Amino acid sequence: xxxxxxxxxxxxxRFTRAAxxxxxxxxxxxxxxxxxxxxxxxxxxxRHVRNVYAMVRVADEIVDGVAAEAGLDAEGQRAALSSYVxxxxxxxxxxxxxxxxxxxxxxxxxxxxxxxxxxxPFFESMAADIAADSGSDALVAYDAGAHERYVYGSAEVVGxxxxxxxxxxxxxxxxxLAALEHGARQLGAAFQNVNFLRDLxxxxxxxxxxxxxxxxRLTDADRDRWVATVRAQLADARAVMPLLPRDCRSAxxxxxxLFAALADRVATTPTVELYRRRVRVxxxxxxxxxxxxxxxxxxxxxx
Numbered sequence: 001x002x003x004x005x006x007x008x009x010x011x012x013x014r015f016t017r018a019a020x021x022x023x024x025x026x027x028x029x030x031x032x033x034x035x036x037x038x039x040x041x042x043x044x045x046x047r048h049v050r051n052v053y054a055m056v057r058v059a060d061e062i063v064d065g066v067a068a069e070a071g072l073d074a075e076g077q078r079a080a081l082s083s084y085v086x087x088x089x090x091x092x093x094x095x096x097x098x099x100x101x102x103x104x105x106x107x108x109x110x111x112x113x114x115x116x117x118x119x120x121p122f123f124e125s126m127a128a129d130i131a132a133d134s135g136s137d138a139l140v141a142y143d144a145g146a147h148e149r150y151v152y153g154s155a156e157v158v159g160x161x162x163x164x165x166x167x168x169x170x171x172x173x174x175x176x177l178a179a180l181e182h183g184a185r186q187l188g189a190a191f192q193n194v195n196f197l198r199d200l201x202x203x204x205x206x207x208x209x210x211x212x213x214x215x216x217r218l219t220d221a222d223r224d225r226w227v228a229t230v231r232a233q234l235a236d237a238r239a240v241m242p243l244l245p246r247d248c249r250s251a252x253x254x255x256x257x258l259f260a261a262l263a264d265r266v267a268t269t270p271t272v273e274l275y276r277r278r279v280r281v282x283x284x285x286x287x288x289x290x291x292x293x294x295x296x297x298x299x300x301x302x303x
Contacts, residue, residue, distance in 0.1 A: 012096075019104035020047050023054035026101065030057055032283075036290055037255045042247025048108040048165045049251075055105035056122070056158055059084060063129040064207065077130050085123045089116060109161075112168045118157040125153030131208065139204070141214040150211070151192050152185075159188030166248045176243050183240035187256060190233035194259050197226055197266045198279040220271050227267045234260050246297065254293035258286060 009017075027035045027050055038049055061067075062084060067077045084102075091097035091106035092115065108114070128150055131140055142150060163184040172180065196203065196211045200218065203209045213222055237256060241249055258281060265279050281289075 016103065016107055019100040019107070020051060022100040023047075023051045023104045026050075026054040026057050033258060033281075033286060034255075036286060037251045037258070040251035040254055040290060040294060042245075044169075045165055045248050045251075047104075048112060049162055051101075051104040051108040052114075052158065052161050052165070054101045055088065058101055059123065059126045063126050074130055078127065081123070081127060081130065085119075088119060088123075092116065092119070108165065112161075112164045114161050114164050118161055121153035122157050123153075125150045129207075129209070139208050139210045139215055141210045142212075143214055147211060151189050155188035155192035156185040157188070159184035166245055170245055172243070179240045180243050183237045183243075186233040187237035187252070190230045190237065190263075191255075191259055193226060193230050193233070194262050194266065197223065197230075197274065198262060200271075200274045201276055201278060204275060217275070218271050223266065223271045223274070227263055230263045231260070234263070242300070246300070249300070250290075250294045250297040253296060254290045257289040257293055261285060261289060 024047070027038065031053075034053060038046055038053075041049060059081065062077060062081050067080050072080060087097060087099055088102050088105070091099070091102045092109055095106055095110055097103040097106055109119075128146075129140075131138075160181060163180055167177075167180070193212075200212075203211060210216075212218055212226060218226075234256060241253060241256075244252060261281050262279065265281065266274065269279055
């Protein structure tokens with residue numbers, strides 16, 4: 001629709017743009033690394049991936065301390081998360097929400113085929129992070145089965161959400177799609193497991209969670225096994241990158257390389273030190289990895 005030669009923006013479009021700007025602000029506030037990676041995405045993907053990140057981040061903050069700092073006990077945190085889950089799924093059905101982050105996510109989800117098959121496992125993992133007693137210092141221990149379920153819901157499904165965004169206008173064979181889904185899950189799992197390793201101090205001391213070793217403390221040998229697992233997961237993800245659309249490869253490759261560098265730093269950090277401080281990748285190296293990922297992708301295009 002035009003008026004006076006200019007395109008007239010509908011009220012819904014204006015609201016959606018405001019919602020997407022809010023989602024972009026969430027990334028800016030919480031993750032410089034993810035923000036850098038999204039800037040490498042093609043324009044048709046960028047806002048959609050930001051919308052997914054914002055929805056996920058808000059849920060994560062509910063269970064990771066924000067609600068508790070606001071004075072909510074465990075029951076109040078569960079109620080806050082439950083309300084957020086209900087509004088997310090209402091937005092998916094209606095294509096609209098008064099919550100700007102969830103409105104933006106719903107518009108992306110409906111355009112990309114993201115449904116409750118992915119959001120429900122995610123929210124189940126978030127709910128698992130709320131302790132039975134928010135005032136207790138007892139460690140919440142995850143055994144192997146609980147760890148696998150948690151990683152699937154908290155990270156692998158997010159990889160699958162992003163994949164649905166990347167492929168929403170693409171066609172792939174069943175074999176290619178299966179390979180890409182495996183790669184997306186493995187990349188998400190690698191990201192989460194690296195984060196568990198570098199966040200040992202905060203997860204243990206503040207959040208009282210034992211994601212990797214249950215109730216006991218991680219040893220250097222345990223660290224080495226987890227790093228080997230992460231590297232295998234990253235290798236699986238790297239193997240299927242050529243199947244991705246070209247306008248998302250630089251971003252995915254940059255994120256992959258960043259977490260590979262982080263895994264390398266974790267591998268050379270004594271476990272006792274991991275329980276004291278958070279390992280990070282310097283900003284200069286992050287920028288170099290992003291540049292290198294972009295150059296590699298351009299060479300693929302030229303070949």
